[in-house]
Amino acid sequence: MPSNNPALASFVESAPPGELLDVTKAIKSILADDPSALQSLTPAFEKYNEEQFATVKLPGGSEEVIVSPHNSLGDGRYYDVASQSSFAFDHATQKASAVQSYVLESSRLDLIKSLLKSLSLHTTEHYPKSSLGVYPIENDSKIAILTVASKYSPNNFWNGRWRSLYIFSPGNGSLAGSLKVDVHYYEDGNVRLLTDKPVSVSLPSSANASEVAKQIAIAERKYQEDLNKAFGSLSEGAFKALRRQLPITRQKIEWEKISGYRLGQDIGGGRSR
Known part of the structure; x- marks a missing residue:
């Protein structure tokens, strides 16, 4: 409701x-x-x-x-x-x-346990702290693979979460899902990063848990590298373009003298009338 x-x-x-x-x-x-x-x-x-x-x-x-x-x-x-x-x-x-x-009843229980084991090696290596879930879905025909890694630092005014969801179809070897990053920075304002990256991989129908985990590791490493490159471009380009480094006068404002400035002429660089 x-x-x-x-x-x-x-x-x-x-x-x-x-x-x-x-x-x-x-x-x-x-x-x-x-x-x-x-x-x-x-x-x-x-x-x-x-x-x-x-x-x-x-x-x-x-x-x-x-x-x-x-x-x-x-x-x-x-x-x-x-x-x-x-x-x-x-x-x-x-x-x-x-x-x-609770004991899971599934015809794919062995594969699910193998995926948990293989993927735990990947998450332990690449995430400081994370939780992993592998579940049968759609009447045991597919398997949902979830990873979530959160890090909270309220004392420093930021919190973040990484989520990945993959749907693996053992029958045809398809692996499809998405990677989502959500970061909130809120010191003296609010900035939030929200991303959603689709992933699609074709595996042999005989692919085992290790091969599935390998493809997931490749996809997530590639996405992290892409994010790092995007951040570098933003800091050098778009972020700098958001505001001037100095006022139009090309000189820093002396804040202790702010009450004596004539707004239109001294700060804005305009001509008094």
Whole structure:
């Protein structure tokens, strides 16, 4: 059921990485802690967490697991293959509870476990910290491969998240997905980077988990290199073009004397009338 307050729902769904709880706090102040109004935003919280591949540490667990549409059991419960467990997830507080044993039943279980093993080597090597999920989808005909890596530095006014999603079809060897980067920098303003890079690779129908992991590693390394090049071009070109290094007078403003400047003539370089 959609929220009866589309404006507040849009705030939730567009929250930057690592800042959902801050957005929720602000919404509560607007709603004056009205429980029914906040409850109406539950679909927006669920949509946000599933689309962002929210991660949560299970009670008693040491690793964070993923929340997504691909490992949803319905009624607010999700499962994790590696820990062989299922759990309830509160989308508003981003907390997990009611952990239970869960054994995945799939005809592709061996391939899924092999993919987890091969891909964990890749993520350990290339990400400081990440969570990985591999799930059977579409009646066991395909496999969803998810990686999410988040890094939050609110003391330095930035937060960021990398998400990758691949759909692997063992029957024909197709591997298609997207790479998404979301970074928010908010010191003395707001700057946000949002990217979405499609990926498509054809593998032999006999491709094993190691070959799939190799293609994913190649795609992600290439995208990171492209981003690095783009940042270099921006810093040397577009960013510098956004504003002058100096005023029209070609001299730095002496701010302690600002009250004595004649705006049109001294700062703007114009001629007094």
